[in-house]
Amino acid sequence: MNLHLSPADLAFRDEVRAFLRENVTPEVARRSRIAMHPPHDGDRTAWQRVLAAKGWAAPAWPREYGGTGWTHLQHHIFEFECRMAHAPELRWQGIKLIGPVICTFGTPEQKARLLPRTLTGEYTWAQGFSEPGAGSDLASLKTTAMLDSEGWVVNGQKLWTTEGQFSNMGFFLVRTAQTERPHKGISMIVLDMKSPGVTVRTIPMINGDHSTCEVFLDQVRVPKDNLIGEPGTGWDQAKFLLSNERTSSADIYKSFGDLARIRSIAAIEEVRGRPLLQDPTFARKLAALEIEVQTLEWSVLRVMAQAPSAHPIAAAASVLKVRGSELQQRLTELATEALGPRALREYTREEGFADADGDPLWHDLTPGVTVDQMYLRAVTIFGGAKEVQKNIIAKLAFGL
Amino acid sequence: MNFDLSDEQRMLAESATRYVREQCTLERKRDIARGDDGYSRERWAEFAGMGWLALPVSEESGGLGGGPVEVALLMEALGRGLVNEPVVDSVVLCGALLSHEQAQGRAGALLGALIGGDAVPTLAHLEAGERNEYEAAVATTARRVEGGWQLSGVKHVVRHGHGATHWLVTARVERVSNETGIALFAVDRTTAGVRVASHRLIDGTRGADLHFDAISLPADALLLAPGPAALALAEALDRAVLALCAAALGSMEAVMAMTADYLKTRVQYGQPLARFQALTHRMAEMFVETEQARAALWRAIAAVEAAELQERARAISAAKWLVARAGLLVTGQGIQLHGGIGVTEEYAVGHHYKALVAFDKRLGDADFHLLRSSTLFNAHFEPAAA
Numbered sequence: 001m002n003l004h005l006s007p008a009d010l011a012f013r014d015e016v017r018a019f020l021r022e023n024v025t026p027e028v029a030r031r032s033r034i035a036m037h038p039p040h041d042g043d044r045t046a047w048q049r050v051l052a053a054k055g056w057a058a059p060a061w062p063r064e065y066g067g068t069g070w071t072h073l074q075h076h077i078f079e080f081e082c083r084m085a086h087a088p089e090l091r092w093q094g095i096k097l098i099g100p101v102i103c104t105f106g107t108p109e110q111k112a113r114l115l116p117r118t119l120t121g122e123y124t125w126a127q128g129f130s131e132p133g134a135g136s137d138l139a140s141l142k143t144t145a146m147l148d149s150e151g152w153v154v155n156g157q158k159l160w161t162t163e164g165q166f167s168n169m170g171f172f173l174v175r176t177a178q179t180e181r182p183h184k185g186i187s188m189i190v191l192d193m194k195s196p197g198v199t200v201r202t203i204p205m206i207n208g209d210h211s212t213c214e215v216f217l218d219q220v221r222v223p224k225d226n227l228i229g230e231p232g233t234g235w236d237q238a239k240f241l242l243s244n245e246r247t248s249s250a251d252i253y254k255s256f257g258d259l260a261r262i263r264s265i266a267a268i269e270e271v272r273g274r275p276l277l278q279d280p281t282f283a284r285k286l287a288a289l290e291i292e293v294q295t296l297e298w299s300v301l302r303v304m305a306q307a308p309s310a311h312p313i314a315a316a317a318s319v320l321k322v323r324g325s326e327l328q329q330r331l332t333e334l335a336t337e338a339l340g341p342r343a344l345r346e347y348t349r350e351e352g353f354a355d356a357d358g359d360p361l362w363h364d365l366t367p368g369v370t371v372d373q374m375y376l377r378a379v380t381i382f383g384g385a386k387e388v389q390k391n392i393i394a395k396l397a398f399g400l
Numbered sequence: 401m402n403f404d405l406s407d408e409q410r411m412l413a414e415s416a417t418r419y420v421r422e423q424c425t426l427e428r429k430r431d432i433a434r435g436d437d438g439y440s441r442e443r444w445a446e447f448a449g450m451g452w453l454a455l456p457v458s459e460e461s462g463g464l465g466g467g468p469v470e471v472a473l474l475m476e477a478l479g480r481g482l483v484n485e486p487v488v489d490s491v492v493l494c495g496a497l498l499s500h501e502q503a504q505g506r507a508g509a510l511l512g513a514l515i516g517g518d519a520v521p522t523l524a525h526l527e528a529g530e531r532n533e534y535e536a537a538v539a540t541t542a543r544r545v546e547g548g549w550q551l552s553g554v555k556h557v558v559r560h561g562h563g564a565t566h567w568l569v570t571a572r573v574e575r576v577s578n579e580t581g582i583a584l585f586a587v588d589r590t591t592a593g594v595r596v597a598s599h600r601l602i603d604g605t606r607g608a609d610l611h612f613d614a615i616s617l618p619a620d621a622l623l624l625a626p627g628p629a630a631l632a633l634a635e636a637l638d639r640a641v642l643a644l645c646a647a648a649l650g651s652m653e654a655v656m657a658m659t660a661d662y663l664k665t666r667v668q669y670g671q672p673l674a675r676f677q678a679l680t681h682r683m684a685e686m687f688v689e690t691e692q693a694r695a696a697l698w699r700a701i702a703a704v705e706a707a708e709l710q711e712r713a714r715a716i717s718a719a720k721w722l723v724a725r726a727g728l729l730v731t732g733q734g735i736q737l738h739g740g741i742g743v744t745e746e747y748a749v750g751h752h753y754k755a756l757v758a759f760d761k762r763l764g765d766a767d768f769h770l771l772r773s774s775t776l777f778n779a780h781f782e783p784a785a786a
Contacts, residue, residue, distance in 0.1 A: 291721060295695045
């Protein structure tokens with residue numbers, strides 16, 4: 001048993017910090033700190049190039065495809081430090097979702113064609129899983145891909161395709177066969193979003209922005225060798241994809257960042273003539289959330305390290321999703337609370353990313369806070385709704 | 401970083417689990433609770449035989465040198481079985497005080513007797529008007545007299561105060577230049593001039609009020625002088641809190657297991673309760689809380705191992721706060737999911753709930769530990785070294 005950072009871990013942390021100090025400019029840090037959804041497109045594109053040049057763009061991939069071979073703890077340190085330095089958040093769809101699937105299930109040709117450009121950010125990926133009639137019950141999806149002499153023809157509609165408007169490639173779950181057990185007929189296919197017949201329509205969301213899309217697929221022709229693995233194995237690939245999200249779904253890095261943001265806001269906002277941070281009622285709420293986040297970090301470490309447990313690790317992973325998403329919501333609520341009445345101002349994307357104008361009535365920690373609270377109402381819904389996670393926990397932990 | 405147990409640690413956990421499964425039935429616990437002591441001396445002798453009484457004591461002091469991990473493994477198993485013997489009070493808490501590097505007088509001899517199972521000491525620190533041991537302002541006094549000390553005062557809700565063989569009593573003594581400080585004394589159960597008023601506690605143990613009326617103590621009764629006493633006390637309390645958290649976690653695991661079984665067997669509306677999603681989701685929520693409680697315990701263990709004082713205090717208090725909240729939820733909902741049988745005295749789930757209520761009230765409640773865990777609050781909560 002070893003519960004502490006080794007000298008090598010500490011040296012690694014110093015290396016990451018030095019790299020971040022050198023490469024994250026104050027302007028970029030400011031725009032990253034302001035939680036607009038989606039994040040600043042130019043910043044994240046540039047940041048991915050910087051990371052790719054350093055060899056750190058996709059740390060978790062196998063080494064031969066550009067990964068780093070880091071330990072779990074090093075991944076943890078890296079993510080934590082990136083967040084604390086306000087480095088731009090990378091697009092996760094390529095790096096964290098489809099990348100590992102291609103590394104594991106792709107043909108040598110697919111790997112060579114798709115992975116390098118995903119690593120550099122040249123390919124920006126859209127995820128097409130949910131449909132109007134297939135949300136939590138994903139296996140009931142209806143989008144089809146039919147094979148003819150020239151390749152696949154895809155027809156259907158996808159929903160909640162996050163950042164689809166910025167994507168030039170997509171990975172879609174499609175039905176390639178009608179089977180008795182619905183998930184047996186599902187395959188994963190990748191396609192060029194510029195293909196004829198692909199229509200992307202952004203959806204205005206309650207955060208006042210267009211963070212997600214619906215995608216219409218009308219007689220879209222896709223090359224034969226764009227299917228990942230054998231037809232009918234898409235469900236396994238989707239499960240694999242989600243299992244890679246095991247610990248990142250807690251997003252404790254964001255939560256640690258939010259704690260810092262709340263402290264900063266509460267240090268300048270005042271109540272009855274003193275900083276909000278010194279108000280006992282507010283301070284207790286913040287103290288309780290600090291304990292929760294710091295504790296959840298240890299839950300994450302336990303799952304990462306596959307700590308011995310009387311319960312299946314997948315149940316513990318669902319715990320991370322449930323509690324992690326709840327905490328994210330509570331943190332954004334407390335941040336909004338800290339701002340007081342000025343939290344009601346709705347910032348557009350342009351206003352949020354604009355340079356601070358020095359208006360003393362609107363300090364620079366204001367933009368992005370309320371937007372974040374609105375956006376994060378979705379965090380208990382996407383990636384497996386909280387209620388689905390509870391079903392999983394009850395089944396895996398107790399056989400219920 | 402890894403959380404794997406060594407072979408020795410695994411064996412310790414397995415033997416404790418087996419002992420609890422075979423020996424610690426609810427019937428036996430209820431029998432013991434009906435006795436005067438609130439614990440079983442027979443069982444205490446068995447614990448000595450298992451080596452558990454020597455577990456956290458350093459090897460130089462004749463113990464087994466177990467750390468916070470070993471203590472947590474043992475206590476989780478004992479918590480599962482609602483074991484009321486004073487392992488935390490005597491072995492962890494008093495053991496830490498007696499083996500402190502600046503302990504003196506009878507400390508060494510008492511420690512040897514504790515390890516052998518012959519002495520069962522308990523801490524007598526809290527007084528009326530005080531809510532927790534960390535901040536307790538001690539009014540009890542000890543005055544240096546010819547050949548020793550004279551001690552007066554009243555100690556309140558002393559856990560195992562009736563069944564202990566020795567009390568480790570905090571008392572204010574005069575230091576140089578009219579200042580006073582808190583020191584720790586050993587007092588034999590048989591000392592003349594002590595009135596003991598024993599009370600039942602809700603978890604089946606016994607508490608006592610101890611009235612010391614100018615009792616005489618020999619010179620070697622002084623175990624820890626002012627200064628070292630406060631530091632030793634803060635550390636010993638933290639170790640005891642960690643052990644209590646582990647026992648609480650054992651209760652939570654036990655409640656989840658028995659409740660899941662109950663949902664599978666109890667039939668209503670023609671189907672097992674396990675078919676009702678409102679109930680299975682409640683179980684999932686209990687699991688989330690329990691996993692968080694376990695993570696809080698590990699954070700605290702890591703902090704104790706790292707021996708960084710401020711982080712130790714914060715992590716221990718964070719664990720106490722979080723485990724109390726999680727434990728009350730889990731055991732309370734355990735009762736709820738059982739329905740009527742859950743509130744009966746002959747069913748274990750209610751006893752686990754009472755164990756958690758007792759946990760929350762012991763060694764500082766949730767409100768106190770939330771304050772102590774956070775750097776937001778300027779006041780510092782370590783007892784003044786004075």
